[in-house]
Amino acid sequence: MGTIMSEARRGIIPGIVVEVARSEGVNPEKLTSMVARGVAVIPCNSSRDRKLGKPVAIGEGLTVKVNVNVGTSVDLSDPYLELEKARIGLRYGADTVMDLSTGGDLDYTRRLLIRELDSPIGTVPIYQAAIESIRKYGSIIDMSEDDVLNTIERHFKDGVDFVTLHCGITYKALESLKKGRRVAGIVSRGGAFIASWMLHHGRENPLYENYDYILELAREYDVCISLGDGLRPGCIADANDIAQNMELLTVAELVERSRGMDVQCMVEGPGHMPIHQIAANVALEKAVCKGAPYYLLGPIVTDIATPYDHIAAAIGSAIAGLAGADFLCVVTPSEHLGLPLPEDIKHGVIASKIAAHAVDLYRVGGRVLDIDKAMGEARARLDWVTQFKLSMDPEKASEIHGRVKSRSGTCTMCGEYCVYKILDRKLYT
Amino acid sequence: MGTIMSEARRGIIPGIVVEVARSEGVNPEKLTSMVARGVAVIPCNSSRDRKLGKPVAIGEGLTVKVNVNVGTSVDLSDPYLELEKARIGLRYGADTVMDLSTGGDLDYTRRLLIRELDSPIGTVPIYQAAIESIRKYGSIIDMSEDDVLNTIERHFKDGVDFVTLHCGITYKALESLKKGRRVAGIVSRGGAFIASWMLHHGRENPLYENYDYILELAREYDVCISLGDGLRPGCIADANDIAQNMELLTVAELVERSRGMDVQCMVEGPGHMPIHQIAANVALEKAVCKGAPYYLLGPIVTDIATPYDHIAAAIGSAIAGLAGADFLCVVTPSEHLGLPLPEDIKHGVIASKIAAHAVDLYRVGGRVLDIDKAMGEARARLDWVTQFKLSMDPEKASEIHGRVKSRSGTCTMCGEYCVYKILDRKLYT
Numbered sequence: 001m002g003t004i005m006s007e008a009r010r011g012i013i014p015g016i017v018v019e020v021a022r023s024e025g026v027n028p029e030k031l032t033s034m035v036a037r038g039v040a041v042i043p044c045n046s047s048r049d050r051k052l053g054k055p056v057a058i059g060e061g062l063t064v065k066v067n068v069n070v071g072t073s074v075d076l077s078d079p080y081l082e083l084e085k086a087r088i089g090l091r092y093g094a095d096t097v098m099d100l101s102t103g104g105d106l107d108y109t110r111r112l113l114i115r116e117l118d119s120p121i122g123t124v125p126i127y128q129a130a131i132e133s134i135r136k137y138g139s140i141i142d143m144s145e146d147d148v149l150n151t152i153e154r155h156f157k158d159g160v161d162f163v164t165l166h167c168g169i170t171y172k173a174l175e176s177l178k179k180g181r182r183v184a185g186i187v188s189r190g191g192a193f194i195a196s197w198m199l200h201h202g203r204e205n206p207l208y209e210n211y212d213y214i215l216e217l218a219r220e221y222d223v224c225i226s227l228g229d230g231l232r233p234g235c236i237a238d239a240n241d242i243a244q245n246m247e248l249l250t251v252a253e254l255v256e257r258s259r260g261m262d263v264q265c266m267v268e269g270p271g272h273m274p275i276h277q278i279a280a281n282v283a284l285e286k287a288v289c290k291g292a293p294y295y296l297l298g299p300i301v302t303d304i305a306t307p308y309d310h311i312a313a314a315i316g317s318a319i320a321g322l323a324g325a326d327f328l329c330v331v332t333p334s335e336h337l338g339l340p341l342p343e344d345i346k347h348g349v350i351a352s353k354i355a356a357h358a359v360d361l362y363r364v365g366g367r368v369l370d371i372d373k374a375m376g377e378a379r380a381r382l383d384w385v386t387q388f389k390l391s392m393d394p395e396k397a398s399e400i401h402g403r404v405k406s407r408s409g410t411c412t413m414c415g416e417y418c419v420y421k422i423l424d425r426k427l428y429t
Numbered sequence: 430m431g432t433i434m435s436e437a438r439r440g441i442i443p444g445i446v447v448e449v450a451r452s453e454g455v456n457p458e459k460l461t462s463m464v465a466r467g468v469a470v471i472p473c474n475s476s477r478d479r480k481l482g483k484p485v486a487i488g489e490g491l492t493v494k495v496n497v498n499v500g501t502s503v504d505l506s507d508p509y510l511e512l513e514k515a516r517i518g519l520r521y522g523a524d525t526v527m528d529l530s531t532g533g534d535l536d537y538t539r540r541l542l543i544r545e546l547d548s549p550i551g552t553v554p555i556y557q558a559a560i561e562s563i564r565k566y567g568s569i570i571d572m573s574e575d576d577v578l579n580t581i582e583r584h585f586k587d588g589v590d591f592v593t594l595h596c597g598i599t600y601k602a603l604e605s606l607k608k609g610r611r612v613a614g615i616v617s618r619g620g621a622f623i624a625s626w627m628l629h630h631g632r633e634n635p636l637y638e639n640y641d642y643i644l645e646l647a648r649e650y651d652v653c654i655s656l657g658d659g660l661r662p663g664c665i666a667d668a669n670d671i672a673q674n675m676e677l678l679t680v681a682e683l684v685e686r687s688r689g690m691d692v693q694c695m696v697e698g699p700g701h702m703p704i705h706q707i708a709a710n711v712a713l714e715k716a717v718c719k720g721a722p723y724y725l726l727g728p729i730v731t732d733i734a735t736p737y738d739h740i741a742a743a744i745g746s747a748i749a750g751l752a753g754a755d756f757l758c759v760v761t762p763s764e765h766l767g768l769p770l771p772e773d774i775k776h777g778v779i780a781s782k783i784a785a786h787a788v789d790l791y792r793v794g795g796r797v798l799d800i801d802k803a804m805g806e807a808r809a810r811l812d813w814v815t816q817f818k819l820s821m822d823p824e825k826a827s828e829i830h831g832r833v834k835s836r837s838g839t840c841t842m843c844g845e846y847c848v849y850k851i852l853d854r855k856l857y858t
Contacts, residue, residue, distance in 0.1 A: 073841055073842060073843060073844050073846075074836070074837070074844035074845055074846070075833055075834070075835045075836060075837075075841040075844045076833055076841050102843065102844070102846050103844065127846075130846075131846065140851070183802055183805040183806055183809065184805040184806075184808055184809045185809060185848070185849075185852065185854055186848055186852055187848050188848070189843060189846060189848055189851070191848075192848040192851040192852040193846075193851060195852055196851055196852045196853075199852075234805065234808070234809075234848075235801060235802065235804065235805025235808065236790060236798065236801040236802070236805070237798065237801065237802040237805055238805065272805075274787070274790050274791055275747055275751050275787050275788065275790070275791060276751060276791040301747065301783075301787035301790075302783060302786050302787045302790060302801055303801040303802075303804040303805055303808075304786065304800060304801055304804050304819050304820055304821060305783045305786075305820075305821055306816065306820040306821065306822075306826045307820065307821075307822060307825050307826045307829050308779055308780070308783060308821055308822065310740075311739075311740055311743050311779075311780050311783050312783050312787065314740050314743065314744055315743055315744050315747040315783070315784060315787060318704055318730065318744040318747075318748070319747070319748060319751075322704050322705060322748075333829065334829050334842075336808065336816070336840075337826060337829045337830040337840055337842075338829055338830055338832060338833060338835070338840045338841040338842055339833070339840075339841040339842045341832070344829075350737055350740075351737070351740050354730075354731060354734045354737060354740050354741050354744070355744060357731050357733065357734075358703070358704050358730035358731045358741065358744060359704065361665060361703050361704070361730075361731060362703055362704060362705040369665065369666065371733060372664060372665040372666065372731055372732040372733055373612055373664065373665070373666045373732075375664065375732040375733050376612040376613040376663065376664025376665070376666055376667065376732055377612055377613075379613055379663070379664065379732075379765065380612065380613045380614060380663075387735065387765070390733050391733055391734075391735040391736065392733060392734055392735065392736075392737055393735075393736060393737065396736050397735045397736045397766060400736050400762065400763050400766045400767055400773075401766040401767055403767060403770070404504055404505055404767060404768070405504070406504050406767070407503070407504060408503070408504075411765075411766055411767045411768075412502055412504040412505050412767040412768040413502060413763075413766075413767055413768050414502060414531065414618060415502050415503035415504045415531070415532065416503055417502075417503070417531050417556075417559075417560065417618060417622075419614070419615055419616050419617070419618060419620075419621040419663075420614075422569070422618070422621040422622060422625055423614065423615055423621040423624055423625045423628075424625075425614060
């Protein structure tokens with residue numbers, strides 16, 4: 001059995017494509033052709049035998065997908081808390097989970113999440129390679145290329161469905177970064193690990209240099225590569241500099257090489273971005289990467305929204321989605337402040353889902369519009385039970401509605417002066 | 430002393446323009462010319478003797494302003510709760526307050542807010558006219574034109590700085606509404622009051638028919654007119670129908686007549702709107718109303734976001750602001766569910782401010798960009814005190830950061846693997 005992409009390219013319609021096409025409401029032939037061209041991806045490690053509980057397709061014209069990040073840290077390293085966070089994320093509508101663990105037993109946490117969850121799972125192997133190097137040698141500097149490649153293979157063997165690899169940070173891009181004199185420098189953890197190694201050794205990025213080998217591994221395990229944006233801006237002032245765009249152009253070349261090896265891949269984007277630059281950024285990615293699915297972290301549209309970065313990200317996500325972005329990474333209220341707790345995950349996912357759904361009303365239409373129409377109808381009928389059921393958070397909606405009792409069967413905003421009491425609906429419907 | 434607009438048109442630079450120009454960082458001559466042309470307004474009732482505590486200018490290229498609605502309802506009618514809500518709204522960055530009271534002593538509540546607050550105050554006089562008619566005659570049907578006009582004058586005399594008047598709901602627009610067979614009908618309370626009166630009597634809108642008289646009153650008290658959108662859509666399915674746009678075109682004619690009388694005016698917009706229609710809606714308003722300041726309620730970009738409509742509105746507000754909207758009305762988490770409590774007001778205002786600020790980074794630039802840059806610098810220095818100070822909610826930001834202690838002076842997200850610990854900043858700055 002080849003990769004999902006290789007089958008699609010040979011004109012075979014893989015079973016998982018049929019399954020996903022049904023849930024997306026698209027034609028399986030069309031989705032197969034999209035996978036073949038690399039404008040859609042279906043991350044599913046071959047070790048899962050194409051039997052992922054809830055497989056998803058990400059890409060052109062499909063519903064916008066949402067990823068939720070979980071993962072331990074040095075200060076808070078309970079694998080079961082991370083599992084709980086992942087489950088909450090999935091309950092409120094996330095489609096995929098990334099394990100970004102950096103504390104405690106990294107193998108154990110990753111394997112736990114892969115075993116217990118039915119969504120595609122992503123990881124960032126360089127975290128583990130770097131952290132084990134620090135644990136073993138006292139520093140990231142002594143990490144060998146083999147350490148990096150072996151860790152990637154360990155993740156692939158464990159069954160991860162997609163991995164972020166910061167292959168696009170070239171030495172030249174780092175030199176440009178230095179010249180650019182950024183305010184906030186590098187804010188990607190993976191990017192910072194690799195850059196510190198590269199700058200110390202004066203050597204090229206091992207992920208870039210070993211890209212062909214990595215692609216061979218990815219093909220063997222049918223892992224989808226998510227080309228990370230290690231030089232993404234960390235504040236509005238740094239947005240869209242030469243280094244960031246140089247990395248994107250390198251990534252565009254790597255997309256082509258990935259497709260050439262029948263390995264599915266997507267592209268990651270910022271980060272912090274002023275609203276007027278978002279559409280242009282998405283258009284550039286779509287153009288140079290020839291329609292590769294675009295996976296955005298936010299973007300956050302101002303630096304000062306803390307502790308409401310989930311709102312700043314929802315704004316950026318909606319604008320990006322309108323411009324063609326396919327995949328949104330959740331930003332939580334604890335962004336820039338600390339590891340998110342379960343409640344933060346819930347609020348972050350809901351904010352992302354609001355953005356994704358708002359985009360889907362236009363991007364997908366039809367059945368998505370029907371959901372909102374049903375809500376409009378329930379409102380006009382003053383049917384509160386249906387309104388709660390259709391809301392993003394039925395429990396909380398019902399709680400707010402019931403906080404103070406209305407005496408008129410409406411709500412306490414207008415009471416008896418509710419528009420649906422004032423004006424006979426028969427007059428205008 | 431004439432109106433602010435009449436002075437501006439005669440080439441006099443009113444003192445209040447100088448004051449506002451300073452806080453906006455614009456040239457007073459330029460702002461005067463904008464007021465003269467009607468592309469900016471400075472709402473300030475003449476009874477205030479131009480001595481409003483915190484006057485604001487709303488319009489073309491100026492910082493995006495935020496209005497917070499407060500007001501009693503039948504089920505919850507404590508004027509002092511509304512005053513508290515208004516103060517919280519202003520504390521978190523609202524620029525103006527509208528009193529939308531519909532319960533208890535309406536005169537008392539309005540006068541209390543005017544007396545106690547230093548921001549411009551707006552009202553919707555038709556609420557009081559309709560409610561007093563219901564209290565007096567048992568129905569809105571018996572409300573006379575004099576009742577309406579006298580209530581408007583009472584608000585003007587009390588010192589309100591701007592009023593929403595639904596003058597654009599013509600009989601023809603209501604006929605179009607009937608033909609359109611909307612899902613959610615009319616959702617504007619003022620619109621519903623007027624429409625039920627019009628449909629019962631088979632008569633034209635008294636606010637439309639008496640517009641010249643209303644303008645004379647407005648000129649006498651120098652009140653800024655906010656032309657309401659009584660036929661705004663109440664769900665995505667109803668967005669941008671003929672009735673809505675017919676009202677906008679009528680409003681555009683009324684804008685011209687207002688300018689002709691040296692009365693400042695602005696235009697109100699929806700409501701519920703799918704994201705891909707927002708920019709077009711703003712462009713249409715700016716075109717037909719010849720640059721009149723555009724005041725949007727949200728827009729909310731999906732119907733199912735309850736109880737997070739403040740996030741759905743922040744998305745719509747940012748997109749509208751990017752397209753040229755000038756004034757945002759806060760939507761709170763209790764929208765569609767009940768009268769907002771103080772905590773809802775806080776969250777609603779912050780969400781609107783995030784949208785407004787994100788727009789201002791582009792629309793105003795300069796000093797606004799500096800705020801975000803300072804945050805980026807504080808992050809790179811791991812200077813937590815400055816980060817909290819610059820955040821939209823210092824208390825909450827500090828609380829989240831301190832929830833679990835980090836052992837490395839960073840935060841619990843990355844701990845010792847913080848990018849600013851991994852990578853020596855000297856390497857790239």
